Amino acid sequence: MNGPGLFTTHVPGTSWLHRAPLWLKLTGVVLVGTTTFWFTSWWQAALLLVALLAVGLGAGLPTRRVVASLRALGPVLVLLGAFHWWTQGLPEATRIVVGIANAYLAAGLLTATTPVTDMLDGLVRGAKPLRRWLDPEVVALTLGIMLRSVPWVAGAFGQVRVSARARGLERSPRALVLPVVIHTVAYARRTGEALAARGLTDPPTDD
Amino acid sequence: MDRTTLELRDATVTVPTGAAGTRTILGPVSLRASERRITVVGANGSGKSTLLRLLNGLVTPTSGTVTVGGQDTVREGAAVRRVVAFAFTDPLSQLVMPTGREDVELSLRRSHRSRPERAAAAQAVLERFGLAHLADQSVYDLSGGERQLMALAVVLATEPRVLVLDEPSTLLDLRNTTLLRRTLASLEQTVVLATHDLDLARDADRTLVVDAGRIVFDGAPAEAVAHYRALVEHS
Numbered sequence A: 001m002n003g004p005g006l007f008t009t010h011v012p013g014t015s016w017l018h019r020a021p022l023w024l025k026l027t028g029v030v031l032v033g034t035t036t037f038w039f040t041s042w043w044q045a046a047l048l049l050v051a052l053l054a055v056g057l058g059a060g061l062p063t064r065r066v067v068a069s070l071r072a073l074g075p076v077l078v079l080l081g082a083f084h085w086w087t088q089g090l091p092e093a094t095r096i097v098v099g100i101a102n103a104y105l106a107a108g109l110l111t112a113t114t115p116v117t118d119m120l121d122g123l124v125r126g127a128k129p130l131r132r133w134l135d136p137e138v139v140a141l142t143l144g145i146m147l148r149s150v151p152w153v154a155g156a157f158g159q160v161r162v163s164a165r166a167r168g169l170e171r172s173p174r175a176l177v178l179p180v181v182i183h184t185v186a187y188a189r190r191t192g193e194a195l196a197a198r199g200l201t202d203p204p205t206d207d
Numbered sequence B: 001m002d003r004t005t006l007e008l009r010d011a012t013v014t015v016p017t018g019a020a021g022t023r024t025i026l027g028p029v030s031l032r033a034s035e036r037r038i039t040v041v042g043a044n045g046s047g048k049s050t051l052l053r054l055l056n057g058l059v060t061p062t063s064g065t066v067t068v069g070g071q072d073t074v075r076e077g078a079a080v081r082r083v084v085a086f087a088f089t090d091p092l093s094q095l096v097m098p099t100g101r102e103d104v105e106l107s108l109r110r111s112h113r114s115r116p117e118r119a120a121a122a123q124a125v126l127e128r129f130g131l132a133h134l135a136d137q138s139v140y141d142l143s144g145g146e147r148q149l150m151a152l153a154v155v156l157a158t159e160p161r162v163l164v165l166d167e168p169s170t171l172l173d174l175r176n177t178t179l180l181r182r183t184l185a186s187l188e189q190t191v192v193l194a195t196h197d198l199d200l201a202r203d204a205d206r207t208l209v210v211d212a213g214r215i216v217f218d219g220a221p222a223e224a225v226a227h228y229r230a231l232v233e234h235s
């Protein structure tokens, strides 16, 4: 399964976005993520999309990668868009779909301009206040991997669509959604198991 | 390096099978091993993976005990996992970071708190495995063999004493399998390896044949392979 576009690896650079502190970028991602709840109209979401694209290109990220990452999400967006168009009309469908694209793009901008090691170190620092209840290393690892799994799920949709088409089931939502859920659960299990095998989810050592 | 002793005492693994039923998928198995290279052969579904997973506590015995170097995989699981590294068939399920370097650094987070030291240690590991030139590529862009070696570097970065590999060559072609064999031969770790590749299986000091959840043969690799062949042909 491919890790498409912005999420694959960190794009080295010295732009203001690369240099911006992690907490600021994380706050940005969270804010963009919440706009799906409080934006009331599709054009707000569209404006934000334009702004995010400008930020990405302004930070010197290759256009090809930005486009590729959105294309990977394409099938998910088409499916969701069709569903919401049918149930709630076109403007609402646009608002939702563009909102999701925005959240995805924002997460992609974060991972593309932040080395994973920096991200983990930053998240560990951020999770320190929770250490009475949770191991900050595990919190950081979980969040880091969740961020990285977004494109994987998008990739799973692409893959499943190809095999559904091969079986002539391309228009059946069941044939698309069910395998993705199964793939995703299997992926999460395998990842969890690999992390456990490496001792990364064990409590920190006393020695 | 002193060999770490692996010991199973009457270990069984039982799994639930729906409507309050259970099924014993392994054991009871007893085994004491301290050879440098141990291989495990057996048909699909015979229990090889379950046996291997017992060795680092990924699977815990339903009854009986499993110890590594005297440490119990249940009570001292974290300590056991620091001693026993585990490599899966598919390196992509092992590699969780975008690049090999970041994944090696992830392995070293616990042992190296300081970032410059961690980076230097990671570089040393990558060089030792001849992977430094691939370290900053996306793991998706590596070939199957390169990925498998990268996954090995990642789990060996913490210098475990035992390396367990579950069918590491199943996804590899002949050339990459040869490369894997050469890498394994150069390791000082105790290696426990399940495989369907009988050449790889013969490359051992001791070979176990697993069938229907039991160890049905335990001895010299050549004899074990012959035993396994006979088993397959008579079923």
Ligand SMILES: Nc1ncnc2c1ncn2[C@@H]1O[C@H](COP(=O)(O)OP(=O)(O)O)[C@@H](O)[C@H]1O
Residues within 6 Å of the ligand: B015, B025, B042, B043, B044, B045, B046, B047, B048, B049, B050, B051
């Ligand atoms: N968690 C589990 N739950 C139920 N059955 C399992 C589980 N793990 C393994 N099995 C079953 O146990 C048997 C042995 O599996 P496994 O150890 O993976 O064999 P092998 O690696 O030799 O192919 C198989 O029949 C498998 O389906």
Ligand SMILES: [Mg+2]
Residues within 6 Å of the ligand: B048, B049, B050, B166
């Ligand atoms: Mg197996």
